[in-house]
Amino acid sequence: MRTKKEAIAGWLFAMPVVLGFIIFTLGPMLASLVLSFTDYRVLIQPKFVGFDNYTNLFSGLDPFFYKSLLVTSYYVVLSVPAQLIFAFSIALIMNRDIKFRALFRSIYYLPSIVPAVAISMIWLWLLNPDLGLVNSLLKSAGLPTSLWIFSEKTVIPSLVFMSLWTTGGTMVIFLAGLQGIPRHLYEAVEIDGGNSLQSFTHVTLPMMSPTIFFNLVMGFIGGFQSFTSAYIMTQGGPNNASLFYVFYLYREAFTFQKMGSASAIAWVLFVIISILTVLVFRSSNMWVYYEGEAKN
Amino acid sequence: MKRRIALFLALVMVLGILFSACGAAGPATSAAPASVKPAESALATPAPKQPVTLKFTYWGSPIEKDAVVKTMANFQKKYPYITVDAQHIPADYETKITTMVAGNTAPDIAYLGEGLAFPWAEEGKIYNILEFLDKDTELKKESFLSNIWYDWAPGKSIGTNTAVEAFAIFYNKELTEKAGVTVPITADTAWTWEQFVEAAQKLTIDGNGKNALDSAFDSKNIKQYGVQFGTWWAGWLWAVYSNGGDYLNADGTEFTLTKPEAVEAIQKMSDLINKYHVCPSPIQSKALPAPTVSLQSKQVAMSIDGQWCLLDLGAADFKFGVGVLPKLKTSITLVLGSPTVIFKSTKYPEEAWLLYKWLANPESSIDLQAGGLWMPLLKDWYTKPELISKWAENNAAHPDGYKDAIMKQTMTNGVPGPSYTIKNFAKIDAIVGAALEQVWLGEKTAKEALDGIADKVKPELKGRYGK
Numbered sequence: 165m166r167t168k169k170e171a172i173a174g175w176l177f178a179m180p181v182v183l184g185f186i187i188f189t190l191g192p193m194l195a196s197l198v199l200s201f202t203d204y205r206v207l208i209q210p211k212f213v214g215f216d217n218y219t220n221l222f223s224g225l226d227p228f229f230y231k232s233l234l235v236t237s238y239y240v241v242l243s244v245p246a247q248l249i250f251a252f253s254i255a256l257i258m259n260r261d262i263k264f265r266a267l268f269r270s271i272y273y274l275p276s277i278v279p280a281v282a283i284s285m286i287w288l289w290l291l292n293p294d295l296g297l298v299n300s301l302l303k304s305a306g307l308p309t310s311l312w313i314f315s316e317k318t319v320i321p322s323l324v325f326m327s328l329w330t331t332g333g334t335m336v337i338f339l340a341g342l343q344g345i346p347r348h349l350y351e352a353v354e355i356d357g358g359n360s361l362q363s364f365t366h367v368t369l370p371m372m373s374p375t376i377f378f379n380l381v382m383g384f385i386g387g388f389q390s391f392t393s394a395y396i397m398t399q400g401g402p403n404n405a406s407l408f409y410v411f412y413l414y415r416e417a418f419t420f421q422k423m424g425s426a427s428a429i430a431w432v433l434f435v436i437i438s439i440l441t442v443l444v445f446r447s448s449n450m451w452v453y454y455e456g457e458a459k460n
Numbered sequence: 461m462k463r464r465i466a467l468f469l470a471l472v473m474v475l476g477i478l479f480s481a482c483g484a485a486g487p488a489t490s491a492a493p494a495s496v497k498p499a500e501s502a503l504a505t506p507a508p509k510q511p512v513t514l515k516f517t518y519w520g521s522p523i524e525k526d527a528v529v530k531t532m533a534n535f536q537k538k539y540p541y542i543t544v545d546a547q548h549i550p551a552d553y554e555t556k557i558t559t560m561v562a563g564n565t566a567p568d569i570a571y572l573g574e575g576l577a578f579p580w581a582e583e584g585k586i587y588n589i590l591e592f593l594d595k596d597t598e599l600k601k602e603s604f605l606s607n608i609w610y611d612w613a614p615g616k617s618i619g620t621n622t623a624v625e626a627f628a629i630f631y632n633k634e635l636t637e638k639a640g641v642t643v644p645i646t647a648d649t650a651w652t653w654e655q656f657v658e659a660a661q662k663l664t665i666d667g668n669g670k671n672a673l674d675s676a677f678d679s680k681n682i683k684q685y686g687v688q689f690g691t692w693w694a695g696w697l698w699a700v701y702s703n704g705g706d707y708l709n710a711d712g713t714e715f716t717l718t719k720p721e722a723v724e725a726i727q728k729m730s731d732l733i734n735k736y737h738v739c740p741s742p743i744q745s746k747a748l749p750a751p752t753v754s755l756q757s758k759q760v761a762m763s764i765d766g767q768w769c770l771l772d773l774g775a776a777d778f779k780f781g782v783g784v785l786p787k788l789k790t791s792i793t794l795v796l797g798s799p800t801v802i803f804k805s806t807k808y809p810e811e812a813w814l815l816y817k818w819l820a821n822p823e824s825s826i827d828l829q830a831g832g833l834w835m836p837l838l839k840d841w842y843t844k845p846e847l848i849s850k851w852a853e854n855n856a857a858h859p860d861g862y863k864d865a866i867m868k869q870t871m872t873n874g875v876p877g878p879s880y881t882i883k884n885f886a887k888i889d890a891i892v893g894a895a896l897e898q899v900w901l902g903e904k905t906a907k908e909a910l911d912g913i914a915d916k917v918k919p920e921l922k923g924r925y926g927k
Contacts, residue, residue: 205579205583206558206561206562207561207562207579207580207583207585208579208580208583225919227891227913227916227920228890288746292743292746292747293743294743294744294746294747295747311743314742314743314746314901315901316898400894401894401897402894402897402898402901403894403895403897403898404894415890418554418555418558419554419575419886419890420575420884420886420887420890421558421575421576421579
């Protein structure tokens with residue numbers, strides 16, 4: 165009797181989240197799935213067109229689909245490892261007993277609380293090939309300069325470089341993970357005469373693998389959804405070299421008014437991300453270590 | 461089992477993140493299409509004096525907003541039974557209005573980009589303004605300029621621009637006088653391309669004070685550019701028109717920017733940047749302030765821009781002038797803007813029409829006209845001296861020469877931009893604009909870039925409106 169009451173109360177307390185999910189996430193998702201099979205332009209009654217939206221994309225009839233897929237994948241492949249390594253390294257340093265540790269932690273986290281629009285504007289100035297600070301520094305050091313976000317070849321690497329600046333959130337998660345590693349493991353390495361490299365590869369890395377795994381998954385989902393830098397800094401240019409998938413989706417929906425086709429584009433992304441998530445999860449058996457698990 | 465659950469949870473998470481990130485798209489795509497009731501008798505007047513509230517949405521700078529608020533107050537003074545709920549939407553206008561319309565809260569009357577207005581009009585969601593004009597006793601279609609109408613089919617029109625805009629040269633007078641350059645103001649004295657390039661060379665000055673005609677000119681160290689233009693379609697399309705080219709052929713079935721006259725014009729624009737070094741590249745432009753400020757701060761001597769920049773120029777403290785665009789074959793100007801529309805879903809078409817007329821009357825928005833942001837829609841304001849004097853002369857925003865270089869040019873040689881007629885223009889322009897970025901950067905010739913996209917543009921050609 166009591167457990168039943170508790171169960172009801174439990175569900176009631178969980179209702180805001182459950183309802184929120186159903187009404188604001190699941191509902192719109194299903195609606196967009198239906199709309200992805202229609203020609204829908206908001207004011208105009210959706211017309212059922214079967215798989216037309218999808219065949220338009222995959223047959224290459226839409227001139228932007230493959231380009232944007234390529235651009236986004238390139239960004240993900242570059243940005244995810246770069247961000248992980250960068251954030252992990254900073255977290256390692258921040259985990260050491262250095263002077264002004266709290267101050268440095270705040271400084272490295274700070275860019276993450278600056279609105280993305282402001283960040284984009286700042287970097288637009290920093291990366292300006294003629295007047296920007298970055299090129300000025302390179303020039304004064306006698307190094308070759310770059311066109312950064314203004315050239316097809318360098319725009320994606322530039323955006324990746326820029327994204328490292330806002331990995332504060334990832335860094336904090338790594339830091340929390342590092343602090344959760346029991347000291348006695350390091351002591352064991354010390355007693356056995358292991359050096360710091362060995363304690364890193366045999367204690368830190370395995371113990372951190374769930375955290376790395378989490379950040380990896382979040383990283384590539386976030387990477388596939390990059391939008392702001394393309395929207396504000398490059399408008400997808402030059403020559404579509406930074407036409408991020410979500411920006412392309414947004415433009416299809418709100419500039420070209422093709423909601424049906426935009427829904428199809430969203431679902432393709434959803435499937436891609438789902439498949440990749442499953443793959444990463446499958447692979448996790450091989451490299452993610454949970455405490456208490458027996459591992460050979 | 462645990463892993464299954466974990467996998468499921470992860471998928472749900474992905475799902476959630478994915479769709480919350482696309483939050484902007486979510487509500488709009490999920491909402492059922494507005495079930496708009498067509499007003500049965502469009503012009504049936506509700507009993508007068510019954511209080512009526514009209515919802516009006518518009519965009520624009522703070523200055524435009526102030527002027528709109530003021531004119532709305534005057535409108536309500538004249539028609540006390542009408543209240544105007546004027547909503548200023550400064551950013552993401554199309555996204556917001558799409559959502560409003562999808563959510564069944566469409567405004568009665570609104571500014572609307574032609575990219576949205578045309579498809580909605582075709583679906584019968586927007587009033588044919590000619591229906592109102594036919595019955596109106598004060599205004600006739602002929603009272604308006606003829607080159608500013610958005611017709612979606614013969615005899616069916618969304619209406620005219622909210623205000624008229626046209627392209628011209630704006631320059632810093634001190635700089636042209638110092639270089640001994642006189643910018644022509646009438647169509648028959650317009651510069652040929654060679655004269656224009658020479659003037660721009662005289663006005664481009666490097667760090668050592670040498671101009672671009674000097675053999676010792678250092679194109680890597682330019683202090684003052686001779687000319688500047690924006691690389692969006694209006695920034696170069698006037699040159700194509702002037703050279704006898706067009707974006708598409710007459711019935712909109714063929715992409716004609718690949719024709720020699722269009723290619724030549726675009727290449728000439730690119731040469732200003734990449735061959736003569738008299739114009740900042742898109743990269744260099746990013747380092748410059750807004751065009752009007754560049755003129756004032758002497759970083760640019762001449763700017764090819766829309767006449768709306770008079771608003772800022774008039775408020776700035778320096779001597780500036782206006783001139784006609786150079787010509788390749790014929791002297792023209794590009795006319796552009798976007799319409800104000802009345803939604804079919806309005807309950808008060810009669811009152812909406814009163815407001816439409818009010819906005820179309822230069823008298824009621826005289827601050828915007830005299831301030832330089834807008835040009836009048838009505839012909840009389842271009843021909844009758846007593847009306848012209850109310851806006852186009854004796855104020856800071858309209859210098860000598862304005863009447864010839866812009867006002868007359870708009871009326872007699874104004875060619876409407878492609879968005880007046882071309883279907884699916886936003887998408888076509890997205891393809892063309894991206895390709896031309898390589899041209900402005902000097903990486904490809906105009907011919908290479910345009911030939912390269914001809915096949916991509918082809919499936920997007922859907923004809924022209926008004927045929």
